[in-house]
Amino acid sequence: MRSGRNVTWGIGWYYVGASTEFGVVPRAVFDQYNGSGVEAFYNFQVTPWLIVTPDVQFIQPGMRAIATHDVFIGGFRINVIL
Numbered sequence: 001m002r003s004g005r006n007v008t009w010g011i012g013w014y015y016v017g018a019s020t021e022f023g024v025v026p027r028a029v030f031d032q033y034n035g036s037g038v039e040a041f042y043n044f045q046v047t048p049w050l051i052v053t054p055d056v057q058f059i060q061p062g063m064r065a066i067a068t069h070d071v072f073i074g075g076f077r078i079n080v081i082l
Helices: 024-030
Strands: 007-016 035-047 050-061 071-080
Touching: none
Parallel strands: none
Antiparallel strands: 007 035, 035 050, 050 071
16 A cells, blocks of 8 residues: 555444334334444555445344344445546
């Protein structure tokens, strides 16, 4: 990677809280629970028209959620600027 290319990175924490104001049907269908996680990403410009962003997330589901274990999830995004 040559100098002068656009490079950004970030780390964020999030908390997802399920609203208690949902009706009975949405709660039954979506079965919402609280949870939290951390995300880190690195965004770099490969060419003037191609930007690549790998990221990793650590998710900790709330109590009674469908997923019962903590999990790491990796992702990869490509943006093409026309």
